[in-house]
Amino acid sequence: EAGVAQSPRYKIIEKRQSVAFWCNPISGHATLYWYQQILGQGPKLLIQFQNNGVVDDSQLPKDRFSAERLKGVDSTLKIQPAKLEDSAVYLCASSHRGLASGNTGELFFGEGSRLTVL
């Protein structure tokens, strides 16, 4: 079974430029997550999709970050314009269902996209 695919693996941009990250979840997984992991910190949830609908985007800086999941499969996370503090690893994860009662909470993560903003 193929895992969660993410691209690009690495990206270096100047502040105020834009960047986009792509994620292809595990086939059949309805729930997709984008996490931001700043160096020395744990992953922080940015946005969660159930199929192609947003379930939680409370921690997404909506003035500069946007995400979509067209057709309930692939997803794109965009940052425009980027700031220095956006330097982080952006992790995409998927699960068969959301973390509702009865689920184990196991998320399957991709390798991440490391963003450096200069």
Place this chain on the structure above:
Amino acid sequence: DQQVKQNSPSLSVQEGRISILNCDYTNSMFDYFLWYKKYPAEGPTFLISISSIKDKNEDGRFTVFLNKSAKHLSLHIVPSQPGDSAVYFCAAYGRGTSYGKLTFGQGTILTVHP
């Protein structure tokens, strides 16, 4: 507001000995707890979990203990192996909500010396 805390940034252990990683949480709505393991340049991978109705869960060399009254959990690795060297994240969520949100701790870097 750090709802899940791992107060030890790093831990160094000799091969064959026990590794104990600790985690504290503040949100009483959390009722499911997980440990993830992360190697450099890879995404986190699920290791072991425990429900709040239990106080212990074992899987091979890995055991997670939960003390609900103290809002504390720990991961024991016995015996520790060099391949266990990685960053370990504690995570938690409340299953009572519709979809829940997995909240992670800051991570502990475990180094197992041969």
